[in-house]
Structure formats: structure tokens, C-alpha cells
Amino acid sequence: xxxxxxxxxxxxxxxxxxxxxxxxxxxxxxxxxxxxxxxxxxxxxxxxxxxxxxxxxxxxxxxxxxxxxxxxxxxxxxxxxxxxxxxxxxxxxxxxxxxxxxxxxxxxxxxxxxxxxxxxxxxxxxxxxxxxxxxxxxxxxxxxxxxxxxxxxxxxxxxxxxxxxxxxxxxxxxxxxxxxxxxxxxxxxxxxxxxxxxxxxxxxxxxxxxxxxxxxxxxxxxxxxxxxxxxxxxxxxxxxxxxxxxxxxxxxxxxxxxxxxxxxxxxxxxxxxxxxxxxxxxxxxxxxxxxxxxxxxxxxxxxxxxxxxxxxxxxxxxxxxxxxxxxxxxxxxxxxxxxxxxxxxxxxxxxxxxxxxxxxxxxxxxxxxxxxxxxxxxxxxxxxxxxxxxxxxxxxxxxxxxxxxxxxxxxxxxxxxxxxxxxxxxxxxxxxxxxxxxxxxxxxxxxxxxxxxxxxxxxxxxxxxxxxxxxxxxxxxxx
Ligand code: MG
Numbered sequence: 001x002x003x004x005x006x007x008x009x010x011x012x013x014x015x016x017x018x019x020x021x022x023x024x025x026x027x028x029x030x031x032x033x034x035x036x037x038x039x040x041x042x043x044x045x046x047x048x049x050x051x052x053x054x055x056x057x058x059x060x061x062x063x064x065x066x067x068x069x070x071x072x073x074x075x076x077x078x079x080x081x082x083x084x085x086x087x088x089x090x091x092x093x094x095x096x097x098x099x100x101x102x103x104x105x106x107x108x109x110x111x112x113x114x115x116x117x118x119x120x121x122x123x124x125x126x127x128x129x130x131x132x133x134x135x136x137x138x139x140x141x142x143x144x145x146x147x148x149x150x151x152x153x154x155x156x157x158x159x160x161x162x163x164x165x166x167x168x169x170x171x172x173x174x175x176x177x178x179x180x181x182x183x184x185x186x187x188x189x190x191x192x193x194x195x196x197x198x199x200x201x202x203x204x205x206x207x208x209x210x211x212x213x214x215x216x217x218x219x220x221x222x223x224x225x226x227x228x229x230x231x232x233x234x235x236x237x238x239x240x241x242x243x244x245x246x247x248x249x250x251x252x253x254x255x256x257x258x259x260x261x262x263x264x265x266x267x268x269x270x271x272x273x274x275x276x277x278x279x280x281x282x283x284x285x286x287x288x289x290x291x292x293x294x295x296x297x298x299x300x301x302x303x304x305x306x307x308x309x310x311x312x313x314x315x316x317x318x319x320x321x322x323x324x325x326x327x328x329x330x331x332x333x334x335x336x337x338x339x340x341x342x343x344x345x346x347x348x349x350x351x352x353x354x355x356x357x358x359x360x361x362x363x364x365x366x367x368x369x370x371x372x373x374x375x376x377x378x379x380x381x382x383x384x385x386x387x388x389x390x391x392x393x394x395x396x397x398x399x400x401x402x403x404x405x406x407x408x409x410x411x412x413x414x415x416x417x418x419x420x421x422x423x424x425x426x427x428x429x430x431x432x433x434x435x436x437x438x439x440x441x442x443x444x445x446x447x448x449x450x451x452x453x454x455x456x457x458x459x460x461x462x463x464x465x466x467x468x469x470x471x472x473x474x475x476x477x478x479x
Pocket of ligand 1: 049050088297
């Protein structure tokens with residue numbers, strides 16, 4: 001019997017509304033409160049770029065060695081169902097910084113999916129960033145690495161809660177000056193083929209910068225900042241430019257990996273994680289510092305071996321298949337997070353903001369909707385606590401898929417970065433059970449009409465309450 005996706009029973013609708021309302025009211029009260037009466041913990045977020053779910057040793061990659069990340073997992077917590085806020089850089093980063101779906105901050109667009117060097121706008125000043133919230137609590141704050149939330153002064157880190165910024169304002173493949181096919185330019189990349197600026201606060205200090213040295217220099221900056229600010233609470237946002245193509249690594253990491261250039265670059269990022277952890281240990285800060293590691297979106301599959309791997313997940317960067325948004329994620333905080341934990345809870349980069357507030361005894365603002373939840377109860381040992389019932393997968397400003405419990409319904413499917421992206425609007429959504437079928441291979445929509453009706457009610461509730469800010473990504477300089 002055909003299923004009408006729009007058909008909803010009033011009871012289901014009511015239940016869905018109760019569930020959704022109950023989940024969206026902000027941070028649930030945490031019995032843990034602030035972590036320390038003496039001093040709030042330091043927070044370090046290490047954010048890779050375009051790293052796939054299957055690219056770390058601890059997530060099963062056979063030929064990329066990541067001993068430091070593996071150690072983060074063995075001494076801390078590994079997440080298996082952790083999502084980026086979006087499948088491409090700019091909206092993903094906006095979601096992390098604000099704890100809100102990118103569509104709420106206007107950092108999403110169906111036509112210009114990220115910011116470019118000719119973009120005129122960026123993160124709106126009305127948005128509250130993690131750095132602004134922590135700065136209110138006396139934290140020293142540093143943004144190191146790739147920003148990509150606006151390269152003009154009002155949108156740079158130093159005007160959005162960070163004391164300092166050292167890094168690049170947008171992606172490392174922008175400002176390309178070298179000509180040729182991607183194979184000619186990307187397979188053995190030369191740094192002079194990109195006129196990429198390196199910035200210190202609001203000034204360009206080198207252009208083009210030597211991309212071979214980016215990971216190394218970001219690491220030195222982060223370690224220096226940690227040592228310099230060891231006597232006060234600090235927040236470090238270390239957003240690596242790698243492993244986004246074009247791929248670069250310093251001399252010490254040339255030809256070290258069996259996985260080739262991508263593996264070399266990943267192993268340098270792993271080294272960088274080790275340097276940060278060593279600095280925290282050496283300064284006696286390890287037990288008062290929460291370190292997260294994850295990535296902004298999945299692997300860029302069209303670049304073949306220069307892109308990463310989503311492992312057993314379907315799809316990659318730019319897509320709302322799991323491979324585009326589910327990411328490796330590790331949390332490390334010796335003495336607070338027990339060693340060797342695994343969390344299968346549905347969690348997200350949007351949870352970092354409420355977690356940071358929970359750690360510093362702050363409440364979420366009540367004048368806006370948050371999509372994140374505090375991870376503190378999970379980190380403290382309630383490993384599989386379900387902190388959310390639903391997860392919404394947007395591509396640009398359009399809702400493509402919804403997860404509820406183990407179920408994921410695709411309203412629209414589309415591939416990315418190829419001539420024919422095969423965009424399909426599904427009159428009857430595709431339905432997968434992600435726990436039985438994480439690779440999204442077996443559509444069971446016809447077997448579970450009640451699940452589809454339930455998800456339809458969630459969507460109606462979500463969309464009827466959505467207040468989307470006008471997009472900030474389509475305004476171009478001079479136009
Ligand atoms: Mg990215």
C-alpha cells in the first residue's frame with residue numbers, strides 16, 4: 001500500500017511536538033555544573049579539514065598511522081555517531097562556533113555554499129561565539145589556522161571573541177594562480193600556485209604563504225600560546241588547513257606514510273596533536289584541560305587518492321549521506337574522562353558551545369534557539385546518554401534529511417562536486433536504520449510507514465518554528 005508522507009495522525013503530531021519542544025529548550029540541567037570551583041578548565045578544540053570517518057588508525061584505517069590520536073582515544077573518549085553541523089566548511093564552522101544550525105545564523109546558502117575571497121559578509125555580529133562566551137568568563141582566547149567565517153575585518157576572529165588570530169582567512173585552494181587541470185596542479189602541488197594570505201590578527205603578514213609550513217607553524221603557535229597562558233583559563237581553537245586539498249606537509253613528513261601524500265599530511269596533523277598534548281602535560285595542565293578533536297566535514301571524494309575516506313559510510317564532502325557529516329571525534333581530559341570510553345550517542349560540533357557554557361557555569365541565551373546540548377554528562381561517564389532525539393541534515397539552506405533515533409529519512413539526495421550531482425527529490429523518503437545499516441544501502445521505507453509519519457511530524461514542527469536569518473554567503477564585494 002502506498003504511503004502518504006504528508007499523512008500524520010494528531011497523536012503522533014502531538015507526541016512529536018512534545019518531544020521536540022522538550023529537546024530544544026537549551027542545555028538540560030547538569031548535575032555536574034562547572035568542573036572546578038578553583039578554576040574553570042581550559043578548552044582546546046583541534047579541528048581538521050575534510051577528514052573522513054575512516055581516516056584515523058583508531059577508526060580502522062589500515063595504512064595511516066595516528067599514534068597520538070589513538071592515544072587520545074585510549075586515554076579518553078571516542079564517539080561513533082558524531083556529526084558536523086554541515087557538509088562543507090563555512091556553515092560547519094558557523095555551527096561549531098554558535099551551537100546553532102547554520103541556517104539560523106544566515107551562514108548557509110543553496111547557491112554559494114561557502115565564503116569566497118570576493119565575499120562581502122561573514123558571521124553576523126549578533127551571533128554569540130564560543131570565544132565571546134568564554135571571554136566573558138575571563139578566558140584568554142586564540143584562533144589558530146583556517147577561519148572561513150568572513151575575511152573582512154568585522155568578521156575576523158579578533159572581532160568575534162578571540163584575543164588573537166594566526167592563520168588563513170579561507171580555504172587553502174582559494175586564490176589559485178597556477179593554471180591547469182586539478183591533476184596537474186594538485187597531485188604534486190607547488191605552494192606558489194596559490195596566492196594564499198597568512199594573517200596575524202587583522203593584518204596579512206605573508207602572501208603567498210608557504211603552505212608546506214602551515215601545520216608546523218600552527219602547532220608552534222598553539223604550543224606557545226598554551227605555555228604563555230598557563231596561569232589563566234584559555235580557549236584554543238586550532239583549525240588546521242589540512243587535509244583539505246592542495247595537500248602540503250613539512251620536510252620531516254615527506255614520504256613517511258604508506259598512504260602516500262594524504263597519509264603524510266595526516267601524520268603531521270597527528271604529530272601536531274601530540275605536541276599539544278605534550279605541552280599540556282609538561283605544564284601540568286592535562287587534568288584541567290578538555291581537548292576535542294574532530295573535522296568540519298567528510299572527505300572530498302572527487303580528488304580520488306588526494307581525498308580521504310569515509311570508511312564504511314556512504315558519500316563524502318558536500319553531501320547529506322553519512323560520509324559527508326559523520327566525523328571521527330575524540331575527547332581527552334585525564335582525571336575527568338575515564339580512559340578507553342566509547343560513546344554511541346548522537347552528538348555534534350554544535351554541542352561544543354553548550355558544553356563550554358556548562359563548564360563555566362553559564363546559561364544559554366534565551367532570545368534564540370540552540371541546537372546543541374552539553375556533552376558534560378556523557379564526558380563524565382554517562383556514555384550513551386541520549387542528549388537529542390533528532391538531527392537535521394541541511395545542504396545549504398535546504399533540509400535534505402532527518403535522523404530520529406536509529407532512523408534516517410532522506411527527503412532529497414544529491415552527490416556533490418561532479419557534473420551531474422543526481423539530485424533526486426523523494427516523494428516517499430528513503431529510510432535507513434543507521435544502527436543496522438550505517439552504510440545506507442537498504443531502503444526500508446515501505447516497511448515502516450509509522451516511522452516515516454513520525455519523522456514527517458518532526459519536520460513539520462521543525463520547519464514551522466524555524467527562524468532563518470537571511471543568507472550572508474551570497475553578497476559579493478563591489479556588488
Ligand atoms: Mg572542510
